[in-house]
Amino acid sequence: MSAGTAGAAAGYPLWRWYAALVGGLAPILLGGFLASAAADRLIFAGWALAAGALYVTVLHRTFLAAKPMVRRGAPLAVWLGAAALFALLAHRHWEELTLGFTALMPVGAAG
DSSP states (O other), X not given: OOHHHHHHHTTOOHHHHHHHHHHHHHHHHHHHHHHHHHHTOHHHHHHHHHHHHHHHHHHHHHHSOXXXXXXXXXXXXXXXXXXXXXXXXXXXXXXXXXXXXXXXXXXXXXX
């Protein structure tokens, strides 16, 4: 069963699937790729790809689940776990992130 038919097969409109997909995946990918560009570290891009793949997999599985609480809770738990791991990575590479974001800011915005 493809990702697009998961919601339709369970009786849910497809817009719910795509809204949950874009709403959860966009912040993960944007945050990881932006941090990777600023810090010049590939570990943030790897985090974004791994967290995004895990989020999509769990989201697909939970859209097939019959219980609404499982459908809401599992992707949220994955998203919060990914955010905690991102915070750990940001703490470890804080100096590179600070230098990178300062370099990307317009002149005068750094204070």
